[in-house]
Amino acid sequence: MPLxxxxxxxxxxxxxxxxxxxxxxxEIANYFSGSPLNRVSFLRPDHAFLSQALRHPSASFLLFNKLEPLVKSGTELVQVKYTDVQPIIGEDPFSKTEEDTIKDYNSATYLPQIVFLGLDERVEGFVYKDHYKGQPYFAVDVTPKASVTEAAEALIKNLEGQGLAFSKGRMHLSLPAQEAAIYAEARHLLDWNARNPYCGACGYPTLSINAGFKRTCPPRDIAPSVSTPDRPPCATRTGISNLSFPRTDPTVIMAVVSADGQRVLLGRQKRWPEYWYSTLAGFLEPAESVEEAVRREVWEESGIHLGRVVIHSTQPWPYPANLMIGAIGQAIPTGETVHLGHDAELEDAKWFTLDEVREALRIGTSGLGEDAGPEYKPGGLRLPPKTAIANQLMSAVVNGFVSGSPNL
Amino acid sequence: MPLxxxxxxxxxxxxxxxxxxxxxxxEIANYFSGSPLNRVSFLRPDHAFLSQALRHPSASFLLFNKLEPLVKSGTELVQVKYTDVQPIIGEDPFSKTEEDTIKDYNSATYLPQIVFLGLDERVEGFVYKDHYKGQPYFAVDVTPKASVTEAAEALIKNLEGQGLAFSKGRMHLSLPAQEAAIYAEARHLLDWNARNPYCGACGYPTLSINAGFKRTCPPRDIAPSVSTPDRPPCATRTGISNLSFPRTDPTVIMAVVSADGQRVLLGRQKRWPEYWYSTLAGFLEPAESVEEAVRREVWEESGIHLGRVVIHSTQPWPYPANLMIGAIGQAIPTGETVHLGHDAELEDAKWFTLDEVREALRIGTSGLGEDAGPEYKPGGLRLPPKTAIANQLMSAVVNGFVSGSPNL
Incomplete structure (x- = not known):
């Protein structure tokens, strides 16, 4: 059964x-967007704020084990309290200023990753400097590791005793929309921090600051194993370096419409289930506009030549760090012949009629790895679920994006 | 005088x-987009292709010294030939397969960065596998450094003798559109390679492959100074890691229109010339849609609350690695009061009438650091030039984007 x-x-x-x-x-809002939290990003370097928010009775903590969130019944994020995570994160990880935290950097000390996600302003609770109010949300990495192994294992055992579990695979695609958006923020940041323990500019270990939104390359490391505490100069310490900030990869995904507006081009990868197709997609490259990236990817993967391209909507996609930029492009009349020989990425690409796509959107959608719905008949076209922007792009086309009213 | x-x-x-x-x-095309080159990205790992393209008589090389391009009269990119760069890059840097190049990795050997930019299909010349034709374009880093110091200095002296020079500052903003797009691709890739000599996942030196479009963390390093050639496992070697690929930072930039459509919100930074304003802008964060990032940035920087946001166009911006996503957003009637106290980024933000903006677009635009045009009167509003997407967004608003015909 599909979820x-x-x-x-x-x-x-x-x-x-x-x-x-x-x-x-x-406005079209896609799954993983629509977070109810105010990120108050400018307060992240302020340890007085973080310290008070973390220990406020209303503070809510989402737990992750190897990037998988703690969930209830598979489709609900679990929030725990400060007292639950205190044995892992310590009494107050923000007791020193950020400046002093960098000064006292010791690469031998394991610090479980904490991310400040934002304030839920719909909930009365915490107030900071009169202006900033709401329930503080944090994500904490409780993977049993290094010095926190014992405390983390004890917490996990306790939670499992309550019937809770860390999600497996892509269950998160069944979370309610607002929870999915909060989860996406947490997962993207935890992954980025875990993926970048070293400085790309000098190769030395880095330190998470700005409540999980920045990694800095400290000028000094007091770890006992380090022979000279003072490190050589690093390019990330002079001026502002993008390497210090979370990475998000812009990705284009596009419904391709024929010159007469009557057909849609879809492609499939070899590893997908039989009869499953989707829109083409690929990473935007350096020094491309979105429209150029769409035209290049479509030509490289399918041989089709596009003319006008229109941006439809965008979707954050935290696996691990994408911004999906959804577009709709129209083939030029002389450029509609499929050729798979340039880039070998797709097993097949072909044109479908609007009616075929419309029917598949009605009865043939499901998550990858799930069964199709009850009305689906084997051999019919299968498509991604509405949580995927691909589905929204195809829906826009069959609902008159190209030929209908001026709505985007 | 303005350029x-x-x-x-x-x-x-x-x-x-x-x-x-x-x-x-x-379609709206912004400066730095519109490259005439076909990148044939799928051919980048093919050293037989690269080797032939590099040594073909039609091959064109753009030279960079510390990221500054070789130019003529300040506004024209100079193309040199294989024989000019051969003393620096060697006879054939692609003589071995990519696989063997990785196998023989030696971190002690300095390899000047080469980037394959694409084929100019308008020019007859090189042909590969019948399908792929045109004049090959490469960028080469000729910064005098390590083993190439002498050869690079000799080449630079020779070029300077011909009246050529490496550009200083932002002269490239005066390049003709297609040259600017080629330059943007080259600069973005050269900067990314130079900025990331080490692996963020394990801290070891990395190697440029895929003709400048990928950095790999080789499993072995035969440099004499390395005690054990075999390196520990690295996460980037299992599966595909985004760390191996060029980084592009999605950035939102937005014209903010009042609820009645009659005014535009502009802001200024302290370091800008007097009377100079522009649209607000900021980096998109993990797990945000473009529209959400626009609303967050506008509220954080100016206190204004936006409702509907529409994406207008995009612009590659190679300083160092941005994708500017241009949007137009409309304030909600109860959210038009400017408050600069959240984030301290702007010195001022205020509402201007459409007429003020229209007049400034006519007489008050120039590059930063240049004088305004001859019709400009001191005290009047100054704005960025049309090479900046900010200018295009403001132009769209004064030309009826919000209230006029359905054109995007």
Whole structure:
């Protein structure tokens, strides 16, 4: 049976009837967007703020073990309290200023990763400097490791005793929309920190600061095993370096429409289930506009030549760090012949009629690795679920994006 | 005097009258996009291809010294030939397969960075496997350094004798559109390679492969100074890691329109010249849609609350690695009060009438650090030139983006 497909997030301020929304239609919000949290990003270096938020009775903690979140019944994120994580993170990991934390850097000390996710302003609770209010959200990495092994194993055992478990695989695609967005933020940041323990510019170990949103290359390391505490100069310490900040990879994904507007090009990878197709996609490269990346990827993977490309909507995708930029492009009349010989990425690419796609969107969608729905008949086209932007792009096309009203 | 403002690139296939272009209008192409080269990205690991392309008589080489390109008269990229760069790059840097190059990795050997930029298919010349034709373009780092110091200094002296020079500062903003796009690709890749000599996952030195588009962490290093050639396992070697590929940072930049559509919000940084304002901008964060990033940045920097946000166009920006995603957002009626106290990034942010912005776009634009045009009167609003997407966003607003025809 396919898992339930959760609702998509509501676009922000749906109640506001603006000139832009009258002209372009309602904003399209994709799964993993729509977080209810205010990130108050400018407060992240402020350890007085973080220290108070962390220890406030309303503070909520999401736990991750090897990047998998703690869930209940497979489709609900579990929030725990400060007292639950205190044995792992310590009394107050923000008791020193950020400046002093960098000064006292010791690469031999294991610090479990903590990420400040934001304030849920719908919940009364914590107040900072009068202006910033709400329930603080944190993510904590409780993977049993180094000095926290024992405490983490004890906590995990306790949680499992309560019938809770760390998710396996892509269960998170069944989370309610707002939880999915909070989870996506946490997973993206935990993965980025775990993936980048060393400095790309000088090769020395780095330290997480800004509550999980920055990694710095400290000028000094007091670990006993280090022969000289003072490190050589590092390029990331002079001026601002993008290496210090989380990486997000812009990725283009596109519904390709034929010149007459009557067909959609879909492709499939070899490892996908039989009859399963989706829109083409690929990473945007350095010094490309989105439209150029769409045209290049489509030509490289399918041989099709596109003319006009229109950006439709975007989707954060935390596996591990993508921004999916959804577009719709139209083939030029002389460029509709499929040729798979350039890049060997796809097993097949072919044109489908709007009716075939419309019917498959109705009865043939599911998550990868799940069964299709009850109305699906073997041999029919299978497509990704509505939590995937690919599904939204195809839906836009069959609903008149190319030929209908001016809505985006 | 302000430098001449070059023309913007023509959108691809301007001759194609598609359903999408009839509905949404002509595609907007920003400066640094519009490259005439076919990147044939799938051929980059093929050293037989690279070796032939590099040594073909039609091959064109752009030279960079500390990331600054070789130019003529300040506004023209200079192309040199294989024989010019051969003393620096050697007879054939692609004589071995990529696999063997990785196997024989020696971190003590300095290899000047080479980037394959693409084929200019408008020029007859090189042909590979019948399908792939055109003039091959490469970028080469000729910074005098390590084993190439002498050869590089000799080449530079020779070029300077011909009246050529490596550009200083942002002269490249005066290049013709297609040259600017080729330059942007080269600069982004050279910078990324230079900025990432070490592996973020394990801290060991990495090797440039895929003709400059990938860095790999070799499993073995035969440098004499290395005590054990075999290295410990590295996470980037199992599966595909984004760390191995060029980084591009998605950045949002937005024209903010008042609820009544009659005013535009602009901000200024302290270090800018007097009277100079621009649109707000900031990095997209992990797990944000573009629209969410726009609303967050605008609130953090100016206190303004936005409703509907529409993506307008995108611009590659190679300083060092940005994808500028241009948007237009409309304030909600109750959220128009400027408050600079959240994030301290701006010195000022305020509302301007459409007429003020229209007039400044006509007489008050120039590059940063240049004088305004001859019609500009001191005290009047100054704005960025049309090579900046900020200028295009403001132009779209004064030309009826919010209230006019359905064109994007």
């Amino acid at each position: 339930p497909q959760p609702n998509l997030p509501e676009p922000a301020h749906p109640d506001v009837d603006s000139m832009l929304s009258r002209k372009f239609g309602k | 001449p403002q070059p023309n913007l690139p023509e959108p691809a296939h301007p001759d194609v009258d598609s359903m999408l272009s009839r509905k949404f209008g002509k």
